[in-house]
Amino acid sequence: MIPSNKNLSSYRSYLLKLPIFQGLSEQQLAPLLDTMQVKQYHKGEMVSFNADEHSKLYINFEGLFKLSKINERGDEIVLRIVDKKSIVSPMHFSQYYDVVADFITNTTLFYFPEESIGKMMADNHQFSLNIVQFLADGVQALMLSAEVLQLKTAKEKVGWYLVHSKISNTFELPYSKSLIAAYLGMKPESFSRALGELKKDGVILDNKKIKLHNGDELCGYCDPVTGSNCAFFKTSECTHS
Amino acid sequence: MIPSNKNLSSYRSYLLKLPIFQGLSEQQLAPLLDTMQVKQYHKGEMVSFNADEHSKLYINFEGLFKLSKINERGDEIVLRIVDKKSIVSPMHFSQYYDVVADFITNTTLFYFPEESIGKMMADNHQFSLNIVQFLADGVQALMLSAEVLQLKTAKEKVGWYLVHSKISNTFELPYSKSLIAAYLGMKPESFSRALGELKKDGVILDNKKIKLHNGDELCGYCDPVTGSNCAFFKTSECTHS
DNA sequence: ATAAATCCTTGATCTAGATCAAGACTTATC
DNA sequence: GATAAGTCTTGATCTAGATCAAGGATTTAT
Structure with a gap:
C-alpha cells in the first residue's frame, strides 16, 4: 500500500524502529506521529530544500535522492545521498541556506513540522538526545567526507x-x-x-x-x-x- | 589573570554571555560550571582530539588553533579554525574518529566532562536546545565549506x-x-x-x-x-x- | 638596531584529473 | 526482439592549481 495522509497509522511500527525514535514508546510518540504528513516526489524532480518552505524534518520512507549544491558553471557537489530510513532536517538550516534535493527515483517522504519536533523535544528528553545524536552523526559524516574529497x-x-x-x-x-x-x-x-x-x-x-x-x-x-x-x-x- | 583551576569563578560572567549558555541563569548553570576545568596548550603543539581521551566539550577562552586531518603524504585539510569563544566537542565524535588540534598560538581551553554536559542537558531543556543549535551550526558550516572547497x-x-x-x-x-x-x-x-x-x-x-x-x-x-x-x-x- | 626566522610573492615547470569525442555495453520501451 | 535511451569505458588532449626554486618582506628574538 502506498502511504497517504489517510492511512499513516499503519506505519507506526516501521517508525518506532528508526534510530531517531529509539528509546521511545508508541504512547510517548503518539502526539508527534499524529502530526506526520506524506509527500511524493518524482524521478528527475529537483526541489530547493530551503528552511523557508521546508522547515521540517523528513524521513525517507521509500526512494532515493541526493542533496546537492550546483554553481553557475553547472558543477555539482553531492553533500549527501539520502536513501531509505535516512533523515533530512532543513528545519535545522539557517533561513538563508538551501540545498537542492535531486530525486533519483520516485520517492515517498514522511515529514513532521518544526513545531511538533520542537514540542516533542521539550516533552521528552530522550527524543532531544536522539536529535543531538542525529546532528552529531551529520557533523562527523561531513568531516569524514571533507577529508575524503580533499585528501x-x-x-x-x-x-x-x-x-x-x-x-x-x-x-x-x-x-x-x-x-x-x-x-x-x-x-x-x-x-x-x-x-x-x-x-x-x-x-x-x-x-x-x-x-x-x-x-x-x-x-x-x-x-x-x-x-x-x-x-x-x-x-x-x-x-x- | 591567567585562569587556573583555582580561580575559575571569576569567569562566570564571561561564560554566561556565550551562545551555548544563552537563556540560562547563573544559578541554573552553577552545577555545570562547578565541573569546569582549564588546560593550556602551547604554540606548535599538536594534540589528537579523539573521543577516547577527549570526550569533553571545550571552549576556547584565549588563543587560536585549527582542527585538521593529515594524510600519509602530509597533505592537510583544515576542518575548522577555532578562535576565541568557539566550541569544540569531541564528546560528540564517534569513538573511532579523531582530528588533530594544531595550536597556532598559546591557547587556554575551558572544558567540561561529558557527564556534566549530559546532566545539564537532562536537567535543562534550554541547554539541550543550545547544544542542538551548536551542532546544527556545525552541520551547516561544514556543508558550506564543502561547497566552497569543491565548487x-x-x-x-x-x-x-x-x-x-x-x-x-x-x-x-x-x-x-x-x-x-x-x-x-x-x-x-x-x-x-x-x-x-x-x-x-x-x-x-x-x-x-x-x-x-x-x-x-x-x-x-x-x-x-x-x-x-x-x-x-x-x-x-x-x-x- | 641587527640578526634570524617566518611568511609571502613571483616565475618556470609539472601533473592529476577534467574535458572532449567516440564507441561499447546495459536497460527500458514498443 | 528490435530500437532507443541511458550508462559506462577508453583514448587524446587540455588546464587549474601544485610543486620547485629563489628572492623579498615582515615579524620575532637578541
Whole structure:
C-alpha cells in the first residue's frame, strides 16, 4: 500500500524502529506521529530544500535522492545521498541556506513540522538526545567526507568507497557508478579509470558485486570509523589494530 | 589573570554571555560550571582530539588553533579554525574518529566532562536546545565549506573569504594568509596569485586590511548566509535581493 | 638596531584529473 | 526482439592549481 495522509497509522511500527525514535514508546510518540504528513516526489524532480518552505524534518520512507549544491558553471557537489530510513532536517538550516534535493527515483517522504519536533523535544528528553545524536552523526559524516574529497586521490576515493560498500553493503555497490563518482567529487571517466587501476591490484567489480583476489586488497583504503563495523577490526589482519 | 583551576569563578560572567549558555541563569548553570576545568596548550603543539581521551566539550577562552586531518603524504585539510569563544566537542565524535588540534598560538581551553554536559542537558531543556543549535551550526558550516572547497576556483575562494572578512571582521583578514589558504584547500602560492587577480578588479589587501575601489567588487563572491549579515542585504545593491 | 626566522610573492615547470569525442555495453520501451 | 535511451569505458588532449626554486618582506628574538 502506498502511504497517504489517510492511512499513516499503519506505519507506526516501521517508525518506532528508526534510530531517531529509539528509546521511545508508541504512547510517548503518539502526539508527534499524529502530526506526520506524506509527500511524493518524482524521478528527475529537483526541489530547493530551503528552511523557508521546508522547515521540517523528513524521513525517507521509500526512494532515493541526493542533496546537492550546483554553481553557475553547472558543477555539482553531492553533500549527501539520502536513501531509505535516512533523515533530512532543513528545519535545522539557517533561513538563508538551501540545498537542492535531486530525486533519483520516485520517492515517498514522511515529514513532521518544526513545531511538533520542537514540542516533542521539550516533552521528552530522550527524543532531544536522539536529535543531538542525529546532528552529531551529520557533523562527523561531513568531516569524514571533507577529508575524503580533499585528501584522497581518485584511486583512493574509489577504494575507500568500495571498502565502505564491502563492509556496510555486503560487497555490493548500492548506487550507480556515476552517482558514486559525483558523491566522491569526480567525473565518471575518472571513476572508471580508477576502477581499472584497482583491477590490477585484484579488485574486480562484476556488475556492482565486489570481488577480491585475496580478500584484504581494500583494507589499505579503510578508515577507522568504517573499520569499526568490519568483522576483522582489531584483529591482526586489520590495519587499524 | 591567567585562569587556573583555582580561580575559575571569576569567569562566570564571561561564560554566561556565550551562545551555548544563552537563556540560562547563573544559578541554573552553577552545577555545570562547578565541573569546569582549564588546560593550556602551547604554540606548535599538536594534540589528537579523539573521543577516547577527549570526550569533553571545550571552549576556547584565549588563543587560536585549527582542527585538521593529515594524510600519509602530509597533505592537510583544515576542518575548522577555532578562535576565541568557539566550541569544540569531541564528546560528540564517534569513538573511532579523531582530528588533530594544531595550536597556532598559546591557547587556554575551558572544558567540561561529558557527564556534566549530559546532566545539564537532562536537567535543562534550554541547554539541550543550545547544544542542538551548536551542532546544527556545525552541520551547516561544514556543508558550506564543502561547497566552497569543491565548487569554487582559487580566485572565487579568496573572494569568498574576503567578503566574509569584510562583513564579519570589518574589512580585516583575521588570520595569516597561509592559514586561510590552508582552510580554503589551496597552497599559499595559489592564494597569493588569486589575490593578484583580485587586485586587477579593484580589491586591494593592504597589510590585512581590505580596501575596495568602488565598494561592491566582492559582492559577486558572497553567499546568502554570509550576506544576511551584510548592511546592504536585500537592498538593490545586493546580488541576493 | 641587527640578526634570524617566518611568511609571502613571483616565475618556470609539472601533473592529476577534467574535458572532449567516440564507441561499447546495459536497460527500458514498443 | 528490435530500437532507443541511458550508462559506462577508453583514448587524446587540455588546464587549474601544485610543486620547485629563489628572492623579498615582515615579524620575532637578541
